[in-house]
Amino acid sequence: MARPTQAVEHLLRRAGFGVTPEEAERFSRYTYPMAVAALTEYDPEESDAVDSKIESDPSRYVRVAVRGQFSPNQVINDARQRWLFRMVHSPAPLQERMALIWHHHFATAYTKIQGVVGTTDATRMMAAKPSEDPGRARGQLELFRQYALGNFRELLVEVAKDPAMLVWLDGDQNFKEKPQENFGRELMELFTFGVEHYVETDVYAAARVFTGWNRARIGVNGAASAYYAFNYNAARHDTNAKDFSFPIYPNGSKRIEARSAATGMQDGLDLINALAIHPETAKRLARRLWTWFVSEVDQPDEDFVRNISDVYLKNDTNMKPVVRAVLFSPQFLASDRPYQRYSWPVEFVVRTMKEVGYVGFSVDTAMTPLLNMGQQLFEPPDVNGWELGPGWFSTGGMLARMNFAATLATNQRVALRDKARVARTTPEDLLSFVLESLSMPEPTGDPRNALLDYVRAGGTWTGSDTQLLNKTGGLVHLLTGSGSYQLV
Amino acid sequence: MKVTRRDFIRGGVAAFTVSFGAPAFLSDLARAQGASRRNLVVLYLSGGNDALSTLIPYGDSFYYSRRPTIAVPSTSVLQVGTDSSGKLLGLHPRLTGLKQIFDAGHLALIQRTGYPNSSRSHFLGTDIWSTADPANASGAGWLGRYLDSLPSPVDPLAGWCTTREVPHSLVGNRVSVPAIQSPQGYAFQTPNPGTANEATYARTAMTKIASHLPPDAPHLSFVNGTTQAALATLDRVASVANYNGTVTYQNDGLSQAFRAVAGAMVRGIGTKVFWVTTGGYDTHATQNTNAANAGYANLMGTINTALLTFYNDLRNQGLLQDTLIVQFSEFGRRISENGSSGTDHGAAGLMMMMGGGVRGGLFGTAANLNPFSGNPTLENNGGDVTYDSDFRSVYAQVIDNWLGANSLSILGGNYRKPSLSVL
Numbered sequence: 044m045a046r047p048t049q050a051v052e053h054l055l056r057r058a059g060f061g062v063t064p065e066e067a068e069r070f071s072r073y074t075y076p077m078a079v080a081a082l083t084e085y086d087p088e089e090s091d092a093v094d095s096k097i098e099s100d101p102s103r104y105v106r107v108a109v110r111g112q113f114s115p116n117q118v119i120n121d122a123r124q125r126w127l128f129r130m131v132h133s134p135a136p137l138q139e140r141m142a143l144i145w146h147h148h149f150a151t152a153y154t155k156i157q158g159v160v161g162t163t164d165a166t167r168m169m170a171a172k173p174s175e176d177p178g179r180a181r182g183q184l185e186l187f188r189q190y191a192l193g194n195f196r197e198l199l200v201e202v203a204k205d206p207a208m209l210v211w212l213d214g215d216q217n218f219k220e221k222p223q224e225n226f227g228r229e230l231m232e233l234f235t236f237g238v239e240h241y242v243e244t245d246v247y248a249a250a251r252v253f254t255g256w257n258r259a260r261i262g263v264n265g266a267a268s269a270y271y272a273f274n275y276n277a278a279r280h281d282t283n284a285k286d287f288s289f290p291i292y293p294n295g296s297k298r299i300e301a302r303s304a305a306t307g308m309q310d311g312l313d314l315i316n317a318l319a320i321h322p323e324t325a326k327r328l329a330r331r332l333w334t335w336f337v338s339e340v341d342q343p344d345e346d347f348v349r350n351i352s353d354v355y356l357k358n359d360t361n362m363k364p365v366v367r368a369v370l371f372s373p374q375f376l377a378s379d380r381p382y383q384r385y386s387w388p389v390e391f392v393v394r395t396m397k398e399v400g401y402v403g404f405s406v407d408t409a410m411t412p413l414l415n416m417g418q419q420l421f422e423p424p425d426v427n428g429w430e431l432g433p434g435w436f437s438t439g440g441m442l443a444r445m446n447f448a449a450t451l452a453t454n455q456r457v458a459l460r461d462k463a464r465v466a467r468t469t470p471e472d473l474l475s476f477v478l479e480s481l482s483m484p485e486p487t488g489d490p491r492n493a494l495l496d497y498v499r500a501g502g503t504w505t506g507s508d509t510q511l512l513n514k515t516g517g518l519v520h521l522l523t524g525s526g527s528y529q530l531v
Numbered sequence: 532m533k534v535t536r537r538d539f540i541r542g543g544v545a546a547f548t549v550s551f552g553a554p555a556f557l558s559d560l561a562r563a564q565g566a567s568r569r570n571l572v573v574l575y576l577s578g579g580n581d582a583l584s585t586l587i588p589y590g591d592s593f594y595y596s597r598r599p600t601i602a603v604p605s606t607s608v609l610q611v612g613t614d615s616s617g618k619l620l621g622l623h624p625r626l627t628g629l630k631q632i633f634d635a636g637h638l639a640l641i642q643r644t645g646y647p648n649s650s651r652s653h654f655l656g657t658d659i660w661s662t663a664d665p666a667n668a669s670g671a672g673w674l675g676r677y678l679d680s681l682p683s684p685v686d687p688l689a690g691w692c693t694t695r696e697v698p699h700s701l702v703g704n705r706v707s708v709p710a711i712q713s714p715q716g717y718a719f720q721t722p723n724p725g726t727a728n729e730a731t732y733a734r735t736a737m738t739k740i741a742s743h744l745p746p747d748a749p750h751l752s753f754v755n756g757t758t759q760a761a762l763a764t765l766d767r768v769a770s771v772a773n774y775n776g777t778v779t780y781q782n783d784g785l786s787q788a789f790r791a792v793a794g795a796m797v798r799g800i801g802t803k804v805f806w807v808t809t810g811g812y813d814t815h816a817t818q819n820t821n822a823a824n825a826g827y828a829n830l831m832g833t834i835n836t837a838l839l840t841f842y843n844d845l846r847n848q849g850l851l852q853d854t855l856i857v858q859f860s861e862f863g864r865r866i867s868e869n870g871s872s873g874t875d876h877g878a879a880g881l882m883m884m885m886g887g888g889v890r891g892g893l894f895g896t897a898a899n900l901n902p903f904s905g906n907p908t909l910e911n912n913g914g915d916v917t918y919d920s921d922f923r924s925v926y927a928q929v930i931d932n933w934l935g936a937n938s939l940s941i942l943g944g945n946y947r948k949p950s951l952s953v954l
Contacts, residue, residue: 212815213815213816213871213873216815216816216817216870216871216873217870217871218870218871220870221868221869221870221871222869222870223815223816223869223870223871223873223875224815224869224875224876225813225815225816225875228651228652228876232652232654238652238654238655243651243911246651340750382751383750384750385750385754414695415695415712415716417695417696424695424696425577425653425810426653427653427654430696433750433753434696434697436753436754436757437692437695437696437697437709437710437757438687438707438709438710438711438757438760438761438764439695439709439710439711439712439716439717439761440695440710440757441754441757441758441761442717442718442719442761442765443716445719445720445737445758445761446718446719446720449720449721449722450720452722453722453723456722456723486740488743489739489740489742489743490739490740490743492739493735493736493739493740494736494740496736496739497732497733497735497736500728500732500735500736501728501729501732513723513726513729516722516723517721517722517723517729517732517733519722520721520722520733521733521736521737521740524737525737525740525741525758526740526741526743526751526754526755526758527751529754530750530751530754
């Protein structure tokens with residue numbers, strides 16, 4: 044089987060979700076710059092259309108569980124299934140990866156939203172596709188997809204107005220009489236420049252800035268098309284001046300002057316703009332990109348942070364040149380980088396399906412394992428997102444990974460046996476064959492011996508169909524459940 | 532600004548993976564290390580508990596004037612008497628079980644716990660409470676440092692967190708604590724379930740693969756070390772799965788976590804430190820302190836039921852004297868309610884200690900909620916409650932008087948406070 048170059052496989056593991064046999068074939072013809080371009084230059088309509096393939100052809104696509112009616116715009120578990128399906132099949136894997144990254148960065152959890160607006164509206168707020176929603180409502184995930192490689196400042200504005208965020212951080216209850224600090228604080232602490240760059244009075248001022256950034260029901264009440272949307276509530280906006288400890292305007296002024304209620308929404312846009320172009324935001328974003336793409340463990344390289352934050356500021360906060368710069372950076376491409384990054388549970392699950400096979404498998408089977416691995420989509424633990432890196436690898440999390448590998452291998456064992464018949468001659472042949480489709484380092488020494496001992500255990504190797512059935516699936520389980528496979 | 536295990540992987544990962552012996556040996560080790568039979572259970576109320584709604588200063592008129600919609604009426608509180616400053620105090624009306632335990636002398640309420648320049652950030656605040664180090668909240672956790680201080684090799688089940696992620700408090704330099712949310716699901720599956728031998732071969736192979744700890748591949752060593760710890764503890768954890776208790780535990784996550792903890796104690800698997808988290812305390816809006824069945828009232832109802840069930844089960848099992856429960860949260864909340872009938876991030880909070888060895892009662896003094904200039908019990912222009920007991924003084928008691936270790940070395944300073952004699 045043709046494989047891409049090592050650098051391209053590294054790229055596909057970290058900027059995509061692993062490598063299907065078809066992708067291996069296609070990307071084997073690409074140079075590294077061509078491969079980066081293939082990831083960054085995508086057609087959003089083409090990737091969006093992938094969702095329409097759900098349950099269309101079980102011989103080609105991973106399945107979903109349909110309970111009565113599949114309702115990904117109204118039922119959160121179906122929305123999770125649809126997203127996993129998209130991750131497996133999207134022709135634009137970097138778009139999905141960035142959407143997942145923004146979901147982590149602007150971490151919003153369904154449960155709280157559901158508690159306020161109910162299951163249907165909460166799912167719409169999290170995941171509705173406008174083209175399929177009776178009121179053309181746009182879920183937060185669609186926002187993250189739209190801005191996957193878009194402009195970060197504009198994304199911040201959209202997030203500040205996003206109905207799910209307005210519920211999640213209580214912005215919809217932020218009124219001039221008694222401002223609500225939740226969103227203003229997290230905007231500075233987590234979404235932009237970080238906890239060390241503001242003082243407590245900035246939190247109070249930011250809360251006042253966003254007074255009146257509320258939520259309203261649009262449409263006929265009771266109609267299926269009615270939905271929640273952002274609403275600037277001028278009467279509840281604090282029109283007084285707001286003072287900050289950092290510059291808001293290019294002239295260095297730290298004050299947002301008093302404005303009329305009618306024009307008061309500009310306060311928030313001014314503050315977001317100031318935060319988006321603040322050099323410390325550029326640096327923090329660069330450090331976070333280091334974490335997301337390069338290493339969650341090593342301290343960010345200073346040259347990397349300088350370079351990436353420069354690209355961010357010089358490109359008017361547009362993310363596409365920033366992400367390209369990350370993927371072309373010497374730090375990302377260093378020869379000792381591959382297999383040193385801890386894969387996220389969602390990455391692990393999607394990559395395993397792409398590399399092992401998924402025909403006849405349902406993404407629904409991954410729901411409980413993902414929960415046990417510590418990453419349920421649309422349910423980050425708090426506004427700081429998931430605990431990345433070694434944090435995923437508790438004993439329970441690792442067991443869940445091994446057990447998911449076992450579940451998938453069980454499901455695929457007949458197909459694996461059939462494919463493996465060409466490699467039935469010796470245990471060594473079988474091991475090499477299984478490794479060919481997995482994007483992982485070749486085991487050597489004791490682990491390799493343990494794998495071969497496993498194939499031989501239970502009787503003389505004859506390569507019978509029964510042996511192939513047990514041992515091919517068994518090897519897939521041991522390899523994809525092993526420590527090496529967790530690192531990308 | 533959330534710092535956890537990742538910091539310990541750099542350069543020194545092999546430290547995590549010290550000497551996992553054979554399971555039989557580990558059981559002996561567990562028995563030896565668990566000889567004192569003393570258990571510590573930490574309960575974390577995640578989100579910043581509104582201490583003024585848990586232990587209510589119902590005689591303070593400013594409590595009512597500053598919280599016009601969310602204050603608990605004085606007629607509803609469960610009165611627990613007055614503290615040493617003469618403040619009238621009462622528990623939230625849903626805490627009827629805690630009131631029983633208080634009356635039995637097994638519940639200590641430690642008011643106004645905190646530290647200087649309290650962080651209003653969830654994440655920095657949690658890191659500070661986890662490390663017991665406001666100046667540098669990025670090191671190992673205080674309980675991790677305690678487990679590190681145990682004689683090597685440390686049993687991989689010395690600690691058990693019932694959360695999916697290992698909390699920063701339990702992150703050590705040498706010891707890796709397992710996260711076991713449910714003992715029921717804690718088993719090793721194989722793709723060939725019909726053939727028992729295949730399952731054995733698979734487990735043997737996975738154990739051998741995980742025993743590979745190349746020093747030049749610290750990340751792989753770390754993951755493999757975790758796998759080893761999982762495989763080495765499976766069978767002991769499985770023995771807890773069918774524990775149902777002498778009292779029926781409710782089905783919510785918190786009660787079920789306490790059921791697992793009680794099971795581990797009763798089965799004697801050797802764990803010394805348990806961790807339990809319950810969330811929902813970030814009550815910025817619609818706090819519903821007085822609701823019949825919503826918001827903060829439900830939060831109180833949930834911990835009340837879970838703690839009372841656990842307490843009764845421990846008592847029936849004869850484990851009450853050997854168990855200490857310590858409760859904390861990352862901060863208290865703003866005194867005045869906000870415009871959305873909730874409360875924003877504040878400063879000092881309430882800690883509770885519960886168990887057969889606890890000297891029950893009210894510790895520390897309540898704040899005077901009158902925001903006059905110079906009020907020594909308030910900070911932030913009268914907005915927040917200021918601390919009078921450093922939380923590290925509570926930790927020091929736990930370390931010195933319960934765990935039998937030395938708080939001076941584990942906390943890196945002398946935080947002993949003789950007037951705070953809870954244990």
